[in-house]
Amino acid sequence: MGGPNLEIFKFSLYLFVPIAALVHFGDPEWYRTHVVPYRDKLFPALDRTVQHIPTDQSGIREELARIKAERLMKRAQREAEEAKKSEQ
Template sequence: MGGPNLEVFKFSLYLFVPIAALVHFGDPEWYRRHVVPYRDKLFPSLDRTIQRIPTDQSGVREELARIKTERLAKRAAREAEEAEAKAKE
């Protein structure tokens, strides 16, 4: 079989790989350069997310009403845009 030199090599490899990964990927500059832009693409911005979740029934109803009005406004804008596009044709 391999002998003691192989065991020393394997042991040093088992130690070196995780430590090298921690040093490389744990660098704050690497995180800012590679992870933060991807995170911004993947998740919505903080102003578009709900920071305070309603806990009582009236708060939930108010939030649902707000979402419904936003959705209706978007639908009305989209329908007006489609009607304008059809009028141009």
């Protein structure tokens, strides 16, 4: 048994650790320098994500057709670049 001094130490440690973590990690400057760049690496930018999800069947088909057209366009551009490189 540790006695009252040990209990006071444990209680102060239980209070100090969460408060110190909140003070350190809750700083807006720390958030901007450490979290925001990592978030940008993990998640795509908002302009690249679909903000309005279609709910009806025709809207879904239109969105799928748009995505397919974008992929075909990117593929055609990539093949054209590869053809240029192979010609040189």
